[in-house]
Amino acid sequence: MTVVVGWTADARGHAALQRGAQEARLHGEALLVVNATTGTSTVDDRFAGAADVTEVRTQLASLGVEAEVRQPVVRDVTEALLAVAEEVDASVLVIGIRHRSPVGKLIMGSTAQRILLDARCPVLAVKATDGR
Amino acid sequence: MSAPADRAADPSASDHPPVDHPPADHPPVDRAQYGLAAVLAVVGVWTVVDSAGLGPGFADQVVRPAAFGYVIGSGLVLLALLLAVATARGDRAEGEAGEDVDLSSGTDWRTLAGLAGVLVATVALIDWLGWAVVGALLFAGAATVLGNRHWVRNLLIGAVLSVASWYGFYVGLGIPIPAGVLDGVL
Amino acid sequence: MDALLTGFELALTPQNLLYAVVGVLLGTAVGVLPGIGPAMTVALLLPVTYNVSPSAALIMFAGIYYGGMYGGSTTSILLNTPGESSSVITALEGNKMAKAGRAAQALATAAIGSFVAGTISTVLLVALAPTVAEWVVVLGAPSYFALMVLALIAVTSVLGSSKLRGFISLAVGLTIGLVGTATGQARLTFGNPLLADGIDIVVVAVAIFAVGEALWVAAHLRRRPLEVIPVGRPWMDRTDWGRSWKPWLRGTAYGFPFGALPAGGAEMPTFLSYITERRLAGKHRAEFGKGAIEGVAGPEAANNASAAGTLVPLLAIGLPTTATAAVILAAMQGYGLQPGPQLFEAEPELVWTLLASLFIANTLLLVINLPMAPLWAKLLRIPRPYLYAGILFFAVLGAYSVNFQWFDVALLGLFGALGFAMRRFGLPVLPLIVGVILGPRLEEQLGQALQLSRGDVSALWGEPVAVIVYLVIAALLLGPLVLRLIPGRQGPERLEDDIDALEEEVRS
Numbered sequence: 132m133t134v135v136v137g138w139t140a141d142a143r144g145h146a147a148l149q150r151g152a153q154e155a156r157l158h159g160e161a162l163l164v165v166n167a168t169t170g171t172s173t174v175d176d177r178f179a180g181a182a183d184v185t186e187v188r189t190q191l192a193s194l195g196v197e198a199e200v201r202q203p204v205v206r207d208v209t210e211a212l213l214a215v216a217e218e219v220d221a222s223v224l225v226i227g228i229r230h231r232s233p234v235g236k237l238i239m240g241s242t243a244q245r246i247l248l249d250a251r252c253p254v255l256a257v258k259a260t261d262g263r
Numbered sequence: 264m265s266a267p268a269d270r271a272a273d274p275s276a277s278d279h280p281p282v283d284h285p286p287a288d289h290p291p292v293d294r295a296q297y298g299l300a301a302v303l304a305v306v307g308v309w310t311v312v313d314s315a316g317l318g319p320g321f322a323d324q325v326v327r328p329a330a331f332g333y334v335i336g337s338g339l340v341l342l343a344l345l346l347a348v349a350t351a352r353g354d355r356a357e358g359e360a361g362e363d364v365d366l367s368s369g370t371d372w373r374t375l376a377g378l379a380g381v382l383v384a385t386v387a388l389i390d391w392l393g394w395a396v397v398g399a400l401l402f403a404g405a406a407t408v409l410g411n412r413h414w415v416r417n418l419l420i421g422a423v424l425s426v427a428s429w430y431g432f433y434v435g436l437g438i439p440i441p442a443g444v445l446d447g448v449l
Numbered sequence: 450m451d452a453l454l455t456g457f458e459l460a461l462t463p464q465n466l467l468y469a470v471v472g473v474l475l476g477t478a479v480g481v482l483p484g485i486g487p488a489m490t491v492a493l494l495l496p497v498t499y500n501v502s503p504s505a506a507l508i509m510f511a512g513i514y515y516g517g518m519y520g521g522s523t524t525s526i527l528l529n530t531p532g533e534s535s536s537v538i539t540a541l542e543g544n545k546m547a548k549a550g551r552a553a554q555a556l557a558t559a560a561i562g563s564f565v566a567g568t569i570s571t572v573l574l575v576a577l578a579p580t581v582a583e584w585v586v587v588l589g590a591p592s593y594f595a596l597m598v599l600a601l602i603a604v605t606s607v608l609g610s611s612k613l614r615g616f617i618s619l620a621v622g623l624t625i626g627l628v629g630t631a632t633g634q635a636r637l638t639f640g641n642p643l644l645a646d647g648i649d650i651v652v653v654a655v656a657i658f659a660v661g662e663a664l665w666v667a668a669h670l671r672r673r674p675l676e677v678i679p680v681g682r683p684w685m686d687r688t689d690w691g692r693s694w695k696p697w698l699r700g701t702a703y704g705f706p707f708g709a710l711p712a713g714g715a716e717m718p719t720f721l722s723y724i725t726e727r728r729l730a731g732k733h734r735a736e737f738g739k740g741a742i743e744g745v746a747g748p749e750a751a752n753n754a755s756a757a758g759t760l761v762p763l764l765a766i767g768l769p770t771t772a773t774a775a776v777i778l779a780a781m782q783g784y785g786l787q788p789g790p791q792l793f794e795a796e797p798e799l800v801w802t803l804l805a806s807l808f809i810a811n812t813l814l815l816v817i818n819l820p821m822a823p824l825w826a827k828l829l830r831i832p833r834p835y836l837y838a839g840i841l842f843f844a845v846l847g848a849y850s851v852n853f854q855w856f857d858v859a860l861l862g863l864f865g866a867l868g869f870a871m872r873r874f875g876l877p878v879l880p881l882i883v884g885v886i887l888g889p890r891l892e893e894q895l896g897q898a899l900q901l902s903r904g905d906v907s908a909l910w911g912e913p914v915a916v917i918v919y920l921v922i923a924a925l926l927l928g929p930l931v932l933r934l935i936p937g938r939q940g941p942e943r944l945e946d947d948i949d950a951l952e953e954e955v956r957s
Contacts, residue, residue, distance in 0.1 A: 170672035171410055173363060173483045174528075174829040180676040204672045206410070299874050303617065310624055313637050320632035325899040328631035331892050335623045342617045349613060358669070359872040361662075362483030362530045363833065365671035375668045375869075378841070382660075382862045385845055390855045394846065401845055405838035409667055420835070421842070428846055436500040438850050 132222035134158075137212045137246070138166045138187075138200075139177035142259035143227030148187065150257045151225040155196045162191065162198040163219055167211045170204045178202070209245045216252055225255045296350040300343040307339030377408035393443015398425025453575060456801030460508065460809055468505045469806050472512020473813045479513070480520020481825045482836065483530070484666045487517030488772035489840070492654040495780055496847040503784040504799045508806040510780065514773050515567060515810050518753050519818050520825065522559040526745070527552060527678050527826055535715030535752045538723045541951070542737065542744030547678040549740045557683035558693045558742050559749040560818045565694075566701040566750035567811040570757030573705055574764075575804050579793055581765035586790035590898035591909050595918035597891050600768040602922050603710075605880040618876040621867075622884020625653060629889075643856050650779040652848050653885050656861045657878055658772070659844040661868015663837045668869070670833065677829060683822050692733065693746040696726050700750030707751075708758020714771065715755040722747035723951070757807070764800065765790060768887075775882045782886070 136151035138144045148164065155162040164187065168178040179187070184200055191198040205211035216224045228243040247254050314332025346354075358366050381404040389397045402421030407414045429449060432438040442449045459465060479485040491510050498506035518535070525536040526543035539559065546555040585596075605615035628637045629647030638644035685693065703718040703725070726743040727734065733741055762768040767789025769775035781788045786796060793800055818825070848861040871878060895909075902908030910916050 168674055169410070170670075170674055171832040171834055172830050173671075173675055173833065174677045174826075175674035176830065178674045207412070296874065299870065303621070306621075306624060310627065310637060317631065317634050317636060320634075324632065324896070325904040326892065326896040328634055328636060331623075331888075332627055332636065335620060335627060338616075339620045339624065342613065342620055345613055346617065356874040358875065359665065361666065362524060362528070363666045363671055364669045365673075366669060368669070370668045370873075371670065372668070374670075375664060378664060378667055379862075379866075382841070382845075382858075382865070386855050386859045386862060389845075389849060389858055394849060398842060398846065402838050402842045405841045406834040409670075409834035409837055411832060411834035417834075417838075421838075424839075424842060428843075432497075432846075432850060436497060438496075438500060440850060441853050 132158075133161045133163050133219045135163045135165060135212075135216045135219065135221040135224045137224065137226040138164045138179070139227065140166070140179040140183050141177055141227075143229050143257070144177065145227075146257045146259045147225045147227035150255065152191060152194055152196050152198075154223060154225065154255070155198070156194060158222070160222060162196050163215065163221075164191075164198060164200045165212055165215050166200065166202045167205050167208045168202075169206060169208060209242050209249075212246065213249055213251075216250060221252045223253045223255050224250055225257060228256045228258060292353065293350055293355045296354070296356060297347060300347040300350065303339050303346065304343035307336045307341075307343060310336030310339065374408055374410075378405060381405050381408060389443075390441075391443060393445055394440045395422075395425050395429045395445050395449060396443060398428065401425075452797060452801045453805060455798070456803075456805035457808075459504070459798060459802040460806040465505055465508050465802065465806065466809070468501075468509040469512050469809050470813060472509035473516040473810050473817060474512075475509075476513035476516020477520040477814065477818060477825060478516075478828060480517040481523050481828045482520075482831070483524070483829070484662060484833075484836065485840065486521075486658075486772075487513050488776050489658040489662060490517075491773055491776045491780065492651070492658045493840070493843045493847055495651045495654065495776070495783065496850045498780065499783055503781070503786060504802045506780065506784075507777070507799070507803050508810075510773075510777050511803060511807055512810040512813070514756060514777070515753070515807070516814055517773070518756050519560060519563055519814050522563070522749055522752070523556065523818075523822055523825055524829070526555045526559065527680060528675050528829070530675060535719060535755075537716070538719040538748040539745055539752070541723070542741050544678075545738070545740035546742065546745065547680070547740075551740060551742075552678050552680040553683045554685050554689050554742060555740075555745050556680065556822045557685040557819065558689060558746045560683060560815060560822070561685070562693060562697040562700065562746045562750040563753040564811055564815040565697045566704060566752075566754040567757055567814075568808065569698075569701050570705045570708075570754040571804070571807045571811065574757050574760055574807070577709070578761050578765045578804075581761060582790040582793045585766050586794070588914055589912055590894050590901065592912045592914040592918065594891065594894040594898050594909065595915040595922075596766060596768065597887050597894060599918050599922050599925075600762070600770070601880070601883060601887060601891070602925055604770060604883050605877075606925055611875065614874070614876045615880050618871065618878070619880035619884045621876075622881035623888040625881075626885045626888025643854065647889075648860065648885075649851050649857065650885060651783070651851055652857050652860050653864055654776050654779055654882060655844045655847050656864030657868040657871070657882065658776070659840050660861060660865025661872060661878075663840045663844075664865060664869040665872040666833075667837055675829075677826055680823055680826065683819055689742055692742050696722070696743045696747035697750040699725060700747040700752075701754040703747075704751035704754025704756075705758040708755030708770070709761040710758075710770075715752050718751040718755050719748040720951075722751040760807075763788070764792065764803075767792075769883055772879050772882060775879065775886060779882075779886055 134151050134155040136147050138148050151162060166179050168175045179202065188200060201215070203211055224246070226243060226246055231241060243256060247256070310332050314329040314336060317329045320328050360366060381401060385397055385401045399418060399421035402424055403414060403417040406417040411417060429440055432440050460469070475490060476487060479487060479490045490513050521536045522539050524530065525540035526547050529540050529544035543555045543559065546552065601619060605619045606612050625648055628644055630636065630645050635645055700722040703722045704715070707714070707718040723744055726747040727737045730737060730741060730743055733743065737744055759770045759774045762770055763774045763778060767778065769778045778788050786792060844861060845858055848857045851857050871881070898908060910919060
């Protein structure tokens with residue numbers, strides 16, 4: 132069994148990663164960190180750079196968690212995350228969420244909501260500590 | 264002028280090309296360049312033939328209307344020959360690089376075909392439906408083909424853009440773009 | 450001087466100032482945005498501006514032209530993906546500086562250097578252009594014909610790596626220019642009355658620059674996002690100023706003449722500026738390749754100075770030497786203005802307002818670029834489907850608004866396919882556009898020259914200026930061949946190889 136974390140290079144992604152690492156260590160499971168992007172814009176802030184990835188790898192190694200970081204370029208981030216969770220038969224899928232205004236949800240749709248509704252494994256939703 | 268496929272198009276590559284594409288699948292000779300040379304030669308010959316059919320112009324005219332056509336047309340034919348020779352000797356075209364361009368993967372013919380379809384539909388419909396409608400369809404179609412799947416949102420943005428640009432041209436710039444089917448509505 | 454002051458008075462009217470602001474904002478934005486350059490932007494705006502006053506439109510275009518240079522340096526420093534050839538050199542040291550945590554200083558020296566170079570070059574432009582115009586206006590048709598041949602040969606053979614491809618592009622452009630009516634007869638119109646007036650340059654320019662580019666990028670879209678280096682507000686300390694001011698001035702000295710010569714472009718002066726700075730760096734020599742501020746200051750100044758320099762042949766002779774200048778020339782023709790020496794006599798107010806607005810644009814650019822560089826970098830987050838769909842949208846709108854005919858949109862698509870093929874086959878775009886614009890004028894001047902001499906061809910080299918120009922053309926065409934024969938020397942067509950070698954060297 133594997134703990135899958137939907138990671139983004141921001142505060143809520145960080146929160147999800149911390150929680151995911153805890154879960155993995157607690158249950159002695161492997162950790163799979165997924166940082167996906169659609170690549171539709173030249174720069175994607177939520178897509179981690181090489182420095183971020185190295186930092187996360189060393190941090191996880193120091194925690195003694197067996198971890199893998201994947202950075203796929205996909206058509207749909209939500210679908211990709213769900214597909215990975217299914218592929219590795221995830222014990223739990225950890226995602227970071229943030230508050231969204233109703234209008235924002237209407238226009239942009241909610242990734243978190245789609246994951247919560249469509250995932251076949253338990254989903255753990257974490258909020259960023261600094262409220263971002 | 265369209266270029267035939269110079270590389271074997273990997274069907275999966277048309278969707279999401281792999282980041283590391285092996286350069287080994289380049290054929291030794293850039294065969295598509297022969298196609299370019301052929302097109303240039305045809306245009307050149309046609310230019311010369313068309314020029315030959317022109318009358319002498321005014322009686323005292325020194326540079327006849329055909330003169331430039333002869334020079335440019337034969338120049339094109341000569342350049343086409345040179346290009347064919349250079350190609351045979353291993354000359355390869357280097358595609359233009361850019362900030363958003365990744366030349367390491369092959370040409371994405373599916374997206375290209377989609378955009379061509381959108382443009383053809385625009386040409387076919389623009390006189391009938393008018394700019395406000397066709398512009399919205401053009402934007403939404405192009406954005407969807409280019410990989411944004413929220414087509415309802417694309418259509419909304421397109422509609423806002425096209426109606427706003429229609430009014431902008433009509434009222435702001437005094438350029439009366441025909442309204443098409445929406446005549447009387449806008 | 451009085452004329453320039455009048456120009457300032459007119460340029461500072463609220464309406465013209467507004468166009469200048471719009472121009473520099475648009476210019477910086479398109480400089481930052483991937484895939485859009487100033488030439489494409491001016492082309493897309495051509496149809497819109499036919500209904501505003503020519504001076505307002507030209508002020509806006511000048512702002513876009515200068516602004517594109519500023520914006521381009523921002524991306525080459527923060528992303529290491531130079532969009533235009535002129536900022537390749539900036540990326541060498543600039544991106545290294547940014548990676549070493551000195552992005553703010555790199556952006557500052559680029560922006561301030563661009564301002565310094567732009568201002569000095571605009572002063573030179575103001576001093577030179579009227580003089581050149583006075584000198585050119587007395588020339589007869591044979592000399593003018595020779596100058597146009599020079600411009601065509603120069604943009605074709607010096608820029609770009611392959612002369613063959615340059616000439617192919619030029620010949621295609623000249624062929625497009627043939628379409629229309631010659632002394633009352635339809636030429637190359639395929640019997641189509643819609644082509645009797647020739648192909649509108651707006652349609653060709655928009656198709657080649659906008660549609661061709663959008664199709665090309667769409668077919669080769671880079672999917673993996675690039676890493677942008679986070680940056681605060683650009684600033685420099687005393688040491689940086691001390692190390693920057695001399696490269697700025699030297700870069701200007703390289704850039705302006707190269708821009709003003711009908712063939713210079715920005716690649717050569719930025720390259721020369723870089724190697725000069727590296728040679729003169731002294732104790733900082735070791736920093737080159739790891740982020741030396743001199744290597745950003747010099748090339749950026751050269752880059753902007755050459756942009757100002759290209760306005761000398763454009764305004765004084767009516768010869769475009771860069772893609773943007775070519776489109777601006779097309780715009781002037783669209784307004785019914787006769788670009789070239791006559792312009793200074795026929796439309797002094799317009800010319801001086803434009804020149805004055807260059808100073809204003811340059812100052813505005815410094816003001817909006819220094820504090821707002823991080824904000825501009827945010828433009829890179831625009832989803833590309835919207836960006837390129839928007840380009841196609843405005844391209845079709847522009848082509849359709851010329852005559853409200855589906856036929857123009859069809860032509861747009863056809864020439865868009867040509868633009869795609871040109872990018873695929875590495876054919877340079879500039880010779881084609883210059884060929885379309887200058888081809889008909891070339892024919893006209895040749896006709897005039899030979900009409901006066903009653904068909905005596907020797908009249909073409911009957912003026913001393915014409916002879917000199919033909920000698921220059923011969924030097925341009927044969928020079929590289931001769932240089933190649935001398936061992937150890939390299940001709941200008943080796944520039945690209947030099948740059949490649951330099952990049953290798955710096956990267957290793």
